[in-house]
Amino acid sequence: MQGPTTVFLIIATLSFLVNAAPQDLSSRVRAYLQSQGVNATIPNTANAPQTHGINGNGDLATALTCGVLNSYRDINLVTPQDGQLYTVQAQQHWSPTAWGNPNCIFEPTTVREVQFFVGLLRITGTTYAIRSGGHSPFKGFASTDNGVLLAFHKMKGVEYDAQSETVRMSMGNTWGDVYGNLTQHNRIVVGGRLPPVGMALVTGGMFVSLSLWAHDGYPLVHISHPSMRDLVHEPKLMHVLQEGFHITPTKKDLLVTMSSTSRYEPVVTLEQTPIDSPTQMVLADGRLINANATSNSDLWWAMKAGQNNFGITVSITTRAYPMGAVWGGVRTWNASQLDAVSDAFAEYQREGQLDTKSSVIPDLVTTNGTLYITLIYFSPVTTRPKAFDAFYRIPAVADDSGPRPNFLNLISVGPDQVVPRFSYGFSSLYLDNSTIYRDVLRLCAKQGEKMKRVNGGTQVLIPQPISKTMVDFAQTSGGRPQTLQPRAQLWMNMSWGWNLAKDDAYVYALIKETYEVVDKLTKSRGLYDPYIFLNDAAPGQKVLRSYGKESFERMQGISRKYDPTQMFQKQVPGGFKLE
Numbered sequence: 001m002q003g004p005t006t007v008f009l010i011i012a013t014l015s016f017l018v019n020a021a022p023q024d025l026s027s028r029v030r031a032y033l034q035s036q037g038v039n040a041t042i043p044n045t046a047n048a049p050q051t052h053g054i055n056g057n058g059d060l061a062t063a064l065t066c067g068v069l070n071s072y073r074d075i076n077l078v079t080p081q082d083g084q085l086y087t088v089q090a091q092q093h094w095s096p097t098a099w100g101n102p103n104c105i106f107e108p109t110t111v112r113e114v115q116f117f118v119g120l121l122r123i124t125g126t127t128y129a130i131r132s133g134g135h136s137p138f139k140g141f142a143s144t145d146n147g148v149l150l151a152f153h154k155m156k157g158v159e160y161d162a163q164s165e166t167v168r169m170s171m172g173n174t175w176g177d178v179y180g181n182l183t184q185h186n187r188i189v190v191g192g193r194l195p196p197v198g199m200a201l202v203t204g205g206m207f208v209s210l211s212l213w214a215h216d217g218y219p220l221v222h223i224s225h226p227s228m229r230d231l232v233h234e235p236k237l238m239h240v241l242q243e244g245f246h247i248t249p250t251k252k253d254l255l256v257t258m259s260s261t262s263r264y265e266p267v268v269t270l271e272q273t274p275i276d277s278p279t280q281m282v283l284a285d286g287r288l289i290n291a292n293a294t295s296n297s298d299l300w301w302a303m304k305a306g307q308n309n310f311g312i313t314v315s316i317t318t319r320a321y322p323m324g325a326v327w328g329g330v331r332t333w334n335a336s337q338l339d340a341v342s343d344a345f346a347e348y349q350r351e352g353q354l355d356t357k358s359s360v361i362p363d364l365v366t367t368n369g370t371l372y373i374t375l376i377y378f379s380p381v382t383t384r385p386k387a388f389d390a391f392y393r394i395p396a397v398a399d400d401s402g403p404r405p406n407f408l409n410l411i412s413v414g415p416d417q418v419v420p421r422f423s424y425g426f427s428s429l430y431l432d433n434s435t436i437y438r439d440v441l442r443l444c445a446k447q448g449e450k451m452k453r454v455n456g457g458t459q460v461l462i463p464q465p466i467s468k469t470m471v472d473f474a475q476t477s478g479g480r481p482q483t484l485q486p487r488a489q490l491w492m493n494m495s496w497g498w499n500l501a502k503d504d505a506y507v508y509a510l511i512k513e514t515y516e517v518v519d520k521l522t523k524s525r526g527l528y529d530p531y532i533f534l535n536d537a538a539p540g541q542k543v544l545r546s547y548g549k550e551s552f553e554r555m556q557g558i559s560r561k562y563d564p565t566q567m568f569q570k571q572v573p574g575g576f577k578l579e
Helices: 004-019 025-035 059-071 084-090 111-124 175-183 297-303 335-350 386-392 436-453 468-476 501-524 549-562
Strands: 076-078 104-107 128-131 148-151 158-161 166-170 207-211 218-224 231-233 239-241 254-257 260-262 269-271 280-282 312-319 326-334 358-365 370-377 402-404 421-430 458-466 489-498
Touching (some): 025 059, 025 111, 059 104, 059 111, 059 148, 084 104, 158 175, 166 175, 297 549, 326 335, 335 358, 335 370, 335 436, 335 458, 370 386, 421 436, 421 501, 436 458, 436 489, 436 501
Parallel strands (some): 104 148
Antiparallel strands (some): 076 104, 158 166, 166 312, 207 218, 207 254, 218 231, 280 312, 326 370, 326 402, 358 370, 458 489
C-alpha cells in the first residue's frame, strides 16, 4: 500500500491536470505519466476520429488511453490485435446479451495498477466498464463498446486468517475459487450458490431472507435467494455489513442488505469485529480508502445499495465459518399444479416461514411445464420438517430431499440454464388473504405463452417470500438507503431465456410489458409495492428512486462529495445511475 506522500502526489497531480486550462490531451497525459514515474509511450492519435467522449475527445481519448496502457510493459492489456484471446476476454459474460466490443481490456493485478488506471482515465475522459464475474445479462453494465473494460479476473488473492477467522478476497475471484481455497480449512463464507459466478453477485442493495438456529452452541445463518445459497455458523453477536450481509443472530427471520460500490465490485465491512476497515475502494481522485460504520460512514451507508456510483472496490474481507448438516432437496411438479403451488407459497409465508430454520428457493419454468422448488432446512434432522407441509400436500412428480452432510452438498441441485441468452424484470407486491399470489403467477404464465414464437423461448418465475419480521429487522438493525413497508410481501423475479439475437427486441419488450401488467394488477387490488429489488431489476426500472426521495437525494449528495467530477456518473455509464 502506498504511503501518505504517494497518495498526496496522486491527488495533487490529478487535481492540477484535470482542472488546468485546456491544453493538448497528449501533453496532459505525458505530465501524468511523469508524475507517476511510469515509462509509457504516448501514441500518435492524429488520425483517430474525434467524436463522442466525456471531454469531447471521443475515440481520440480512447485510442490514447489504450495506446498508453499497451506501451506500459508492467501491466496486462488485451486488444483486438490479440485475436482469439481478445474475443474470449471480451465475451466473458454469462449471456451474449451483455457482450461488448471494448477498444482494449485492462487486467490489473495490483491495487496500485487500479489507482493508476483511474487517474489516467480521469484525465482522458474515456468511458469504461467494470467486470468481476460478468453475471449481469445487460449490455453496458459490465461491458462497453469502444471504451475500456476493466476486468478483475487476474486479481485472485484469497487470504485466510485462522486467528481472526476472516478471509480477504480480491475481486477477480469466483465463488468457486474462494470455496476451493477454504476447503482445506473446513470453512465457508457467505456467498454465491454457483461456483463460476464472480463475487459481485452479492452486490446491488440485495435483500435476502436468512434463517438461523442454535446447533452445538452456534446459530446457523443461511441466505435464501435463488442465486445466494450458502450456509454459515455465527458464534457471537455481530453485524456483517457492506457486501450484502447484515446479520444479527436471533431466533427470527432476518432481512439482509446486500451492499455495493458497483454492481460488479462488492464491498464488505465487518462492524463490531476485530477487523479494522476491511473494505478497500479506489475513488475517482485515486485515493485508496476504507469505509465502515465509523470511517467514511456516509459512504458506507450509500454503498449498501447505491451500486457503481461512488468508486471501485478492489478487495473485501469477511468472516469464515464452519459448516453443519442440513435437510433439503428439490421437489418437482408439472404446470397443472401452478395454482396449488401459488397457494402453497402464500400458506408457507403465513405459517411455514415462521420456522426460521426453513427456506424455499423456487424456479417455476412455466414454458416447459416444470415447477421446481428447492426446500432447505438448516438443522441436522432426518425427517421432513413440518414447515414444508403446504408443499407436500401437492402430489409431486419427483422429490430428492433428505438429510445432507452440509450445505455445499446442495449447491449443485436445481435446474440448469439451457438457453444462452437471458434477461429479467421485477415486480413487488404485498400479501393479503386473497388469491393475489395465484393471480399474479397466472398472469405471468399467460405472458410466458408469448415466448412460443421465440426460438428456445423460456420463462422462469422466481417468487421470493419476504416476511414482515425480515423487514422489521432490516429497518432496525442499521441504516440503509432502501425504504420498505413493514408487511409481508413477495418479490417477483421474472426471468426469460432464448436462443437468437434476432429476438432480443421482442423479448425485452415482453419483459417490460409483463412487469407493467403485474404492477397494474397489484395496483388495482391495493397491493402494489413500489420497492424495486436492484439485483432483479431490468435496466429501464427506476431502482434507486424506488428507495424514496430522501434516500435518493442523500445518495446524490454523497456521490458529489466523494466524486466531485462525477466520474462514476459520466465515464461509467453502466448500471443504475443517480439521475
